[in-house]
Amino acid sequence: MSTTIDYGKIKQFAARYPKPNGVSFSYGTAGFRTKAELLDSVIFRVGILGALRSKKLDSKTIGVMITASHNPEEDNGVKLVDPYGEMLEQKWEIYATQLANAHNADVLVNVIKDIVTVNDIDPTKESTVVYARDTRPSGVRLVEALEHGLKAVNANLVNFGIKTTPQLHYVTRCYNTLGTEASYGEPTEEGYYKKLAIAYRKIVEGLPRLPKIKVDAANGVGAPKLRELAKFIDEDILDVEVINDDIDTRGKLNFQCGADFVKTQQRVPLGLVLPAEQRAASLDGDADRIVYYYNDSDGTFKLLDGDKIASLAAGFIMELIKASGLEEINVGVVQTAYANGSSTNYLTKVLGVPVSCVSTGVKHLHHEAEKYDVGVYFEANGHGTVLFSPSSQARIRKAEGKTPENISALEKLRALIDLINQTVGDALSDLLLVEAILTYRRWTPKQWDQAYTDLPNRLVKVVVSNRHIFKTTDAERKLLEPKGLQEKIDLLVQQYKDGRSFVRPSGTEDVVRVYAEAATRHGCDELAFKVAGLVYDEAGGIGGRPTE
Numbered sequence: 277m278s279t280t281i282d283y284g285k286i287k288q289f290a291a292r293y294p295k296p297n298g299v300s301f302s303y304g305t306a307g308f309r310t311k312a313e314l315l316d317s318v319i320f321r322v323g324i325l326g327a328l329r330s331k332k333l334d335s336k337t338i339g340v341m342i343t344a345s346h347n348p349e350e351d352n353g354v355k356l357v358d359p360y361g362e363m364l365e366q367k368w369e370i371y372a373t374q375l376a377n378a379h380n381a382d383v384l385v386n387v388i389k390d391i392v393t394v395n396d397i398d399p400t401k402e403s404t405v406v407y408a409r410d411t412r413p414s415g416v417r418l419v420e421a422l423e424h425g426l427k428a429v430n431a432n433l434v435n436f437g438i439k440t441t442p443q444l445h446y447v448t449r450c451y452n453t454l455g456t457e458a459s460y461g462e463p464t465e466e467g468y469y470k471k472l473a474i475a476y477r478k479i480v481e482g483l484p485r486l487p488k489i490k491v492d493a494a495n496g497v498g499a500p501k502l503r504e505l506a507k508f509i510d511e512d513i514l515d516v517e518v519i520n521d522d523i524d525t526r527g528k529l530n531f532q533c534g535a536d537f538v539k540t541q542q543r544v545p546l547g548l549v550l551p552a553e554q555r556a557a558s559l560d561g562d563a564d565r566i567v568y569y570y571n572d573s574d575g576t577f578k579l580l581d582g583d584k585i586a587s588l589a590a591g592f593i594m595e596l597i598k599a600s601g602l603e604e605i606n607v608g609v610v611q612t613a614y615a616n617g618s619s620t621n622y623l624t625k626v627l628g629v630p631v632s633c634v635s636t637g638v639k640h641l642h643h644e645a646e647k648y649d650v651g652v653y654f655e656a657n658g659h660g661t662v663l664f665s666p667s668s669q670a671r672i673r674k675a676e677g678k679t680p681e682n683i684s685a686l687e688k689l690r691a692l693i694d695l696i697n698q699t700v701g702d703a704l705s706d707l708l709l710v711e712a713i714l715t716y717r718r719w720t721p722k723q724w725d726q727a728y729t730d731l732p733n734r735l736v737k738v739v740v741s742n743r744h745i746f747k748t749t750d751a752e753r754k755l756l757e758p759k760g761l762q763e764k765i766d767l768l769v770q771q772y773k774d775g776r777s778f779v780r781p782s783g784t785e786d787v788v789r790v791y792a793e794a795a796t797r798h799g800c801d802e803l804a805f806k807v808a809g810l811v812y813d814e815a816g817g818i819g820g821r822p823t824e
């Protein structure tokens with residue numbers, strides 16, 4: 277088969293995927309995301325872009341994931357994954373947006389020609405794209421659109437089937453490192469499970485097993501995949517029960533369950549009976565986020581979110597590094613504006629670890645985390661991972677250790693390097709990370725929670741006629757536009773002890789998000805809804821005014 281680009285063939289295929297009228301697409305926080313019925317043309321074009329990216333990168337395999345993660349079931353989305361499992365290079369996001377908005381086949385071809393010229397792409401190079409989807413019903417049709425995009429440019433297709441988003445990131449990196457020194461693992465689903473299971477055993481072997489954990493899988497792809505993973509881990513070291521595992525009944529995905537629901541509603545998901553002081557966790561719809569929680573003895577719901585996971589992981593890793601004798605390895609934590617003020621305080625003042633704050637979106641956190649020898653990054657919503665730089669990995673692998681304490685710490689660090697999916701936040705890998713640390717420390721969720729107390733916080737969504745009028749700066753902590761709104765928010769915030777609030781447009785949903793925290797629950801809720809009211813009034817709110 278010819279590998280070159282045949283523009284006539286592209287036009288023929290493109291005729292089947294006209295761009296819907298009156299819609300403008302943009303590559304947002306996690307790619308394109310909107311109602312599934314609008315996405316066929318977008319996904320067809322993403323196929324083309326994936327192939328161009330592969331050609332540009334010397335025929336490396338590019339990943340494409342079809343998912344809308346935490347969004348409602350009727351939405352879908354698509355994102356591209358670069359060869360080492362990272363998010364698509366930001367410059368190429370612009371090309372993705374240009375392709376998606378080309379209003380007919382001629383314009384589309386012109387955009388493709390421009391991308392080829394500007395990037396000096398050799399059109400005759402081979403291209404390969406590996407792709408997967410979550411369990412959304414619309415995924416079947418959208419995979420076909422993607423395949424047509426790939427066929428239109430004569431790419432090699434690797435269908436990875438129904439997978440979690442992090443599994444797609446993992447396999448992309450595996451394909452591109454196969455047979456090299458940096459080999460990331462076997463490029464198969466089984467290879468992924470084996471890698472995690474072996475590493476987990478290395479950390480917890482010989483330690484008493486924790487009581488059973490119940491995991492709410494949001495009725496999404498995490499349910500069958502966690503069950504699969506559990507088959508590779510003996511029951512004597514992990515006891516897990518999967519709930520909200522119905523991936524076949526329409527309307528159940530993410531409905532009153534899952535990590536996003538639990539984080540935003542601050543209550544247990546539908547279908548979970550949780551006795552006091554027992555830990556549970558929730559995944560999101562594509563299993564790239566996880567939050568933990570428990571009910572206190574008086575029945576109060578206690579959330580152990582991404583900030584708590586970051587603190588747990590950073591504390592453990594710092595302790596191991598010290599015990600290993602490799603104290604020159606530095607650790608840093610990356611958060612977003614959503615991080616609870618108490619967590620930042622704890623990390624900087626108690627753990628003494630540097631913390632940076634970046635804009636929402638894994639791509640921002642990931643890049644910042646790469647600046648440290650060991651970069652722990654987590655969004656409060658439970659999306660995160662730990663990156664070990666190539667040089668810190670080499671030092672950890674090479675070190676022999678002088679004392680039994682050194683040697684034992686080095687073994688654990690080596691296991692962590694394999695246990696943690698370093699390509700992207702991964703709920704299954706993060707679950708094992710947390711379970712391993714809790715097992716090692718012999719901690720109940722309450723003991724874990726005692727590190728610091730979250731300031732009461734609240735997230736509110738405001739629907740407005742055009743969320744794109746909101747422009748932010750300072751890692752999204754301040755509004756530049758609409759003009760004058762930030763000053764009004766500042767005046768409100770001043771009225772609340774430990775008050776903090778910010779406003780930003782979502783990159784995955786058609787809403788503006790309002791975050792607030794304050795010293796008391798009442799103050800925090802009042803602040804959140806007052807700010808939400810300001811947003812509603814200033815920006816032409818739609819539907820009812822946000823109320824508690």
Ligand code: G16
Nearest residue numbers: 305306345346637638782783784785
């Ligand atoms: C995606 C991104 C996350 C982000 C979340 C919400 O998560 O991967 O980094 O925090 O969207 O983003 P926004 O506030 O811009 O809507 P997921 O789990 O939905 O893929």
